[in-house]
Amino acid sequence: MHHEEATSTRRPRCLVTGATGYIGGRLVPELLADGYRVRCLARSPGKLRDHPWADRTEVVRGDVTDAAAVAQAMRDVDVAYYLVHALGTGKEFEDTDRRAARIFGERAEAAGVRRIVYLGGLTPTGVPERDLSPHLRSRAEVARILLASGVPTAVLRAAVVIGSGSASFEMLRYLTERLPVMVTPSWVRTRIQPIAVRDVLRLLAGCAGLPATVNRAFDIGGPDVLTYRDMMVRYARVAGLPRRLILPVPVLTPGLSSLWVGLVTPVPASIARPLTESLRHEVVCHENDIARYVPDAPGHPLGFEQAVRLALRRVREAEVATRWSSAAVPGAPSDPLPTDPGWAGGSLYTDHRETAVDAPVRELWRVIEGVGGENGWYSLPLAWSLRGLLDRLAGGVGLRRGRRDAERLRVGDSLDFWRVEEIQPGRLLRLRAEMRLPGLAWLELCAEPDGAGRSRYRQRALFHPHGLLGHAYWRGVCPFHAVVFGAMARNIARAAAQRAAAPVR
Structure with missing residues (x-):
């Protein structure tokens, strides 16, 4: 033929x-x-x-x-x-x-x-x-x-x-x-x-x-x-x-x-x-x-x-956060691909923390889903209050919005000066910043099983700068991240362990 x-x-x-x-x-x-x-x-x-x-x-x-x-x-x-x-x-x-x-x-x-x-x-x-x-x-x-x-x-x-x-x-x-x-x-x-x-x-x-x-x-x-x-x-x-x-x-x-x-x-x-x-x-x-x-x-x-x-x-x-996520699925030729080089797609600054947690994933997730509002952010309340005040002075929403429900979140909920962008129950909470910033920012909180009834907490802050001011902003706040985000990761892990160790009533 x-x-x-x-x-x-x-x-x-x-x-x-x-x-x-x-x-x-x-x-x-x-x-x-x-x-x-x-x-x-x-x-x-x-x-x-x-x-x-x-x-x-x-x-x-x-x-x-x-x-x-x-x-x-x-x-x-x-x-x-x-x-x-x-x-x-x-x-x-x-x-x-x-x-x-x-x-x-x-x-x-x-x-x-x-x-x-x-x-x-x-x-x-x-x-x-x-x-x-x-x-x-x-x-x-x-x-x-x-x-x-x-x-x-x-x-x-x-x-x-x-x-x-x-x-x-x-x-x-x-x-x-x-x-x-x-x-x-x-x-x-x-x-x-x-x-x-x-x-x-x-x-x-x-x-x-x-x-x-x-x-x-x-x-x-x-x-x-x-x-x-x-x-x-x-x-x-x-x-x-x-x-x-x-x-x-x-x-x-x-x-x-x-x-x-x-x-x-x-x-x-x-x-x-x-x-x-x-x-x-x-x-x-x-x-x-x-x-x-x-x-x-x-x-x-x-x-x-x-x-x-x-x-x-x-x-x-x-x-843009999905560009750096393993779950990213491009929807059009103009969108990023998993095989694009790391320098493609514009700048993205990250602060990554992770720690082992002496608690099962379900207890860690309860703490993650309960962040913000009256429950706070598990690190330096004064620093978070000051950031909220600065945001209000700049015309932003500050921390006054709190949260809709003290225990449960859903996509689209406002959460202080964040918005819930994605939830994978028991695994991932992604928040998008709605504060006044020279760029776009996200905060990801993840819970993963770590064997023998333990879990692992992963926390990632992401910032996509807008112009030179955005780059300057990130460099200016970087020294505070080690204190604020570091304490947040440690305290969330500690709170989950305490919940797991508490006697059942």
Whole structure:
């Protein structure tokens, strides 16, 4: 039976490389929703297990530089997505990218794959390839190798992708949020055509159905052409930050720029440097031919500010705590994923305490569910009263609201200057702060069994700062946390033990 005949009797299968990465992890559910079977090639398959779609995919362990693993992954594949690059792996990343692309193209042709789809970088016109930054030069070379592989290939060339987790977007986020006044490199004047991650995924998924005659590159971008400075100003506006003062200077070379970015942001230097080097090039789309094959959906492509608004949505909805929770289940391409790097998603400060409790979980839970109101917060009542007074002076609610019921809580209850955001009975109480703060804050209280009738108490305070004032606030209150939160953890554990030891009446 010919390959064409075989594919007509079954659902097409897509191979996704880079499923643990930013784009790949978001593309998989899009393909599944479109009815494709999906196989993932991953060096560390264990990283995929927390994705809600993990049990609906096949996984092959391997690396794109491992020809045998790539050949195994290509079996019975119709469309192969090449979404990996060696950026951040060292100075030899161009050689690694070149070798991997050749293996991928050769194995795809040998397996009878009918389509390769590659997400590359938007390159400036009129600039010789040798004069491009190493990052863009490598992306262009990979595209050339795949287009010459003998397998019809669609290369989507994008500039800055706007979405939580994108390295380019995270650089923009941290620079804008942490620096109200910036002395910046001259590349802030470079014109860029950013694109929302939702549009990237829509186009990538649509390319699976391209005619076999299509073997070319397509420029993809959003409707806005902006300088990097424009993007920082507009990001600040969407995020509700004061207007940023940006002063470009010509003396910062790409190398110095990457050091500057490294000081301000947690994005690794091995990623930040090639990205900042690329920013010296103007990257603007010169055609929109992809729309002939994958028509724009209503309301798409998304504008820059709408894309940023979606990227910040979890913060806006005060759900950011789930980004760092094992229970996090992303609901949209703009939302964080379990496999996103630790520096993605914005800053989150934490104060974590845990202690063994000489009491069963049920007694510990009774103490946890009884916090606040007349029962107090189990540490330094004067300090809590002072914090409540300061909140009232700032126009907040203070501690005067108390609690609805002395023993039981439910989601949505007010609890002094907190709001009950989540309850998992007998296990987890999550409170969201409603006090006046330069950011968003949560307090998590957890009870876990610890064997032999004992339990373990875990307590976590989380703070997502808003602008430079938010960072300053956290650093200012940090010295008090050891006293207040430390005493709280000890006293809750002691109260649970005392309840367990009290005689039954």
